[in-house]
Amino acid sequence: MSVLAAIGVLALLIVVHELGHFLAARLQGIHVNRFSLGFGPILWKYQGRRTEYAVRAIPLGGFVGFPDDDPDSDIPPNDPDLLRNRPILDRAIVISAGVIANLIFAYFVFATQFVAVGIPQFSDQSGVLVADVISVEAPAAQAGLRAEDVILAVNDQSLGDGNEARILLMQQIQEHADQPIDLTVQRGEQQLDLTVTPRSEEDGIARIGVQLLPNRRVTGYRPPSGVVEVLSEAARVFQNAFLAVAQGFISLVTNFSSVASQVGGPVKIVEQGASFAASDATRLFDFAALISINLAIINILPLPALDGGQLAFLLIEALRGKPLPNRIQENVMQTGLMLLLGLGIFLIVRDTTQLEVFQNLFQ
Template structure:
């Protein structure tokens, strides 16, 4: 169910984006002949009075189609309600409406979360939790008698405070102490134990004891009244937007180091499913973050994206006339093929890296 919830969130964001284009066109009485979620062959479709609505095979996005270049359209080429015959401002509104819709939707997702569930907040408690002890091969933690569910209160008499810094401090101490005994004060149920563990020297030259750690504490939700939610939603929207811009800047400026961190639909669904399992309320914030990312990606001046089409409109405004259709078509088709290829590559890579697939290969 968590996977379906994550897929549902991703699909909803695509629908919102395309609805932005669709609504902006129809509100200006511009002809629209197709509304599609996905690309490739049609799976399901419905023919409305003016528009064909379809779901297609490859769920890598969607599109709103216009009859401007449809040879089967019975609309005269000089019809003033064809998109290409509208002023630059009208076309700019239609093209940018998808990005605007995603940004508005992200804000309302955050506001809805604040008003109904509240933003997730982690209440830290002293220590670091042992989520799991690795048993194959035998590890230092297993030899020392450490068990899943233990809470490490101190390491070599150094207390681990109720703070987000405790976990990295504990990890750093372990990594810096290969082959050197360490004394841990552990809380197990109502008991307080003192255990000695000797981190093993790893291949990277750092110490390791063979455990999976997690912060000690619990999630809480602070629900707000609707008026406060509107204000706090704006603050949270601003925070997530700034973080997303910083992330894209870091990716572009350090592409050789960060390229492997680019995620496709499979990885996004995996992250969303993990959030849904741990805290369903986090899907609101997950959806808002992905919606902001979708908006920023689409506004980039790349072929086949909204930003690429806006770049053509900018050139048209500066030249006083559009680029020849042949040049625009070649650029857009090349961009579409490259983006589709990137999407397929990310899907294959992220699918191969899924835990369930890795286990199959190991058997």
């Protein structure tokens, strides 16, 4: 059931994204002839009065189709309501609407969580939580640190608790550039002694390659005091989540070779969502919001076959005063789509072979 819940959340987020494009077009009177969940062969479809709705075989996203280049369309090529005949601003609204829909959805998921479940109450615990190890080549990974570890002490000095503990740990790391420091680490029921050597980077700041958070536990939930608190708390959590996801993408771009191994496809996403649902069903709210923000940021990147790539073409058109030739745009978009599908299939195969249930078959 937890796997089905995670798949359902992922499918919902794709529908939200494509619905953003669809509504932005329809509300402007622009013709739309296809609304598809997935790519490739059609598994199911319904032909509406103006639009074909379909579910396709390859679950790597979805698309909204326009009749502009459909040879079977009976709409005249000079129709002012074809997408390509609209002003640049109208087209930009349609293209960016999917990203905007995902961001708005993420915000309202947080708000809905606070209404349905309540405002979480936290209690500070001893130490600093290692939320993530950003690279297998980072000093932290080389020392044996893992995500979910709790660092209790540095050089036999207790860190205490709360945000002050995180600040103290960061200070110790920065003051010991290229010098080993001893860490006392809590991992489940085990207490470990690890030695890590902070690495001085180009900006002169020493780091060990981890994301650190105060070690806090949810002790309960309380009802919100009103609509204002729900909206303001949702805005605060949304902002923190957006900045954290954006920072992750910046790390991927600036340190791709080290971070690429952490990139996951649909199988990995579903696995993580299922683990959230299995441990606490309410965590599906967080899962849905974070994946929605991820989808928004991925799609705004200026890469072929993504919304950001199409916006890049619009920017070039605005600067040139005319669009690039259709042949160039089609070749770039088709190449980008093939690369995107190839990457998606590779990630599906890789992540599937790394699943515990799959590996147990060969033991």
